[in-house]
Amino acid sequence: MVFQNSAGSGAGSWASISAAGSLGGSHRKSTTIGDKVTISWTGRALYLYIVQDSGGADFTITTDGVTKQFKETCNERDSVHRQKGFYRVPICLERDLFDGPHITVIQSVATTIQSTPTAPAFNLYVEGHVSISGIRTKPASNTRIINTTGDSWTVGVGATTLSNSYVSLLVRELSRASKQEWTLNNKAASGAAIVNTDTNNIITIFEQIVSSNANAPNSLTIQSGVNSLRSFGNGESAGQFIGYLRTALMLVEDIFDTSEMKVVVGTPGFISSHFRMVKMTYFNTILTTASYSQGEYELAVRLVRGLKNQFPWLRIADVYAAMNEDPKLVYPNNDPFDLGLHLNNSGHGVVASPYIESLMS
Missing domain, CATH: 3.40.50.1110 (SGNH hydrolase)
Known part of the structure; x- marks a missing residue:
């Protein structure tokens, strides 16, 4: 089964931002190092929706106690050409896990570049997530x-x-x-x-x-x-x-x-x-x-x-x-x-x- 949901529970200084381009019409924003989002989900793969920002944050991903790093930058991996205002940007957080309950914590940790000298050092945006469980979908027999x-x-x-x-x-x-x-x-x-x-x-x-x-x-x-x-x-x-x-x-x-x-x-x-x-x-x-x-x-x-x-x-x-x-x-x-x-x-x-x-x- 495939579930598309809004963002999980957050800890820290999160602001709710209304934007039609975001999943569900809004997203949550943090500008404070250490802020967390906790996603409780069931499945074998997890994708996150974010807003891509010119001053994007670095964050860690911890699933079931195992932590890894993820730098929220453009997919071209070129920070000079970061561009703001992209909504529902999908990021693959986890794949090929055992198909069952998991807890994933996303925590902002640092930044690599500021968007402007007066802007916050980083912005971390979370919109929602997609979790995938069960066997992979096959076409039914005798269908076109x-x-x-x-x-x-x-x-x-x-x-x-x-x-x-x-x-x-x-x-x-x-x-x-x-x-x-x-x-x-x-x-x-x-x-x-x-x-x-x-x-x-x-x-x-x-x-x-x-x-x-x-x-x-x-x-x-x-x-x-x-x-x-x-x-x-x-x-x-x-x-x-x-x-x-x-x-x-x-x-x-x-x-x-x-x-x-x-x-x-x-x-x-x-x-x-x-x-x-x-x-x-x-x-x-x-x-x-x-x-x-x-x-x-x-x-x-x-x-x-x-x-x-x-x-x-x-x-x-x-x-x-x-x-x-x-x-x-x-x-x-x-x-x-x-x-x-x-x-x-x-x-x-x-x-x-x-x-x-x-x-x-």
């Missing part, structure tokens, strides 16, 4: 169920009708080839990323994976990257993006029996260069506001392709290669104000192809 996760591309934005979306095309082709009807559970949400990059209450792709457990799908697809790598506010680097995606795949591995199902991750898709924008910050001061470089974007694509080395059960849909940097696949589309962010009908058709190939091989 596919769960799709992602952002507005997977929702079908840009297509003239939902029947022209890449997800609909994929399901129709699976049904035709197998001569059996497939059931689609489209979990995608417009604006979604693996983490929440603003204060909107958007269901993240990480949460979409969590909710997919109830469907016991035969196949699961994950399409992400555009909302992470394209931003006029807090953008993610390629390193951050792949770190978040790697955590999401660890979650998949902990929830599902990946030997009994097909899991496909799509590379970031091609979008107009107009949208490849990022602001990098250092001590909360904007350094640059410039086009996200083609090289950085392509680095994210290469990193996704390389995930197969860490997760041998994973299949890759090379969406970027299939699109071949063709602007006619994103512009014009069904949104007259889009300027090349979403797929048009032709683009949806092209994106469906690597998914079909990956799932039918």
Whole structure:
């Protein structure tokens, strides 16, 4: 079973902060060394939700009396490029424990960098946690169920009708080839990323994976990257993006029996260069506001392709290669104000192809 909960009990000086982007609409913040959060949970794996902050704290994790260190920094492990305002950032705390009751204590201990000279030395934010127990989920016998996760591309934005979306095309082709009807559970949400990059209450792709457990799908697809790598506010680097995606795949591995199902991750898709924008910050001061470089974007694509080395059960849909940097696949589309962010009908058709190939091989 998979349980998603709010933060555990706290000891010390914790403030409750309301924020729509946080799990449950709020999170708890500590600026005092020694403050603790205690999570009593049952299972074999535990993930924590935090807010990623430019002055993030270091903390220890003690489970059943065994302590280890964890530095709350960007997944790219580059403190200079820490960025604030990322909500529901998932961190894997424990995996492969005995499946039973545990007590995990998170305690703030120090900091490695201050966000500004006048700011608190560190901020430790706790939003909630996900615990996983029981046997890994397998598809039921004689079922044909596919769960799709992602952002507005997977929702079908840009297509003239939902029947022209890449997800609909994929399901129709699976049904035709197998001569059996497939059931689609489209979990995608417009604006979604693996983490929440603003204060909107958007269901993240990480949460979409969590909710997919109830469907016991035969196949699961994950399409992400555009909302992470394209931003006029807090953008993610390629390193951050792949770190978040790697955590999401660890979650998949902990929830599902990946030997009994097909899991496909799509590379970031091609979008107009107009949208490849990022602001990098250092001590909360904007350094640059410039086009996200083609090289950085392509680095994210290469990193996704390389995930197969860490997760041998994973299949890759090379969406970027299939699109071949063709602007006619994103512009014009069904949104007259889009300027090349979403797929048009032709683009949806092209994106469906690597998914079909990956799932039918």
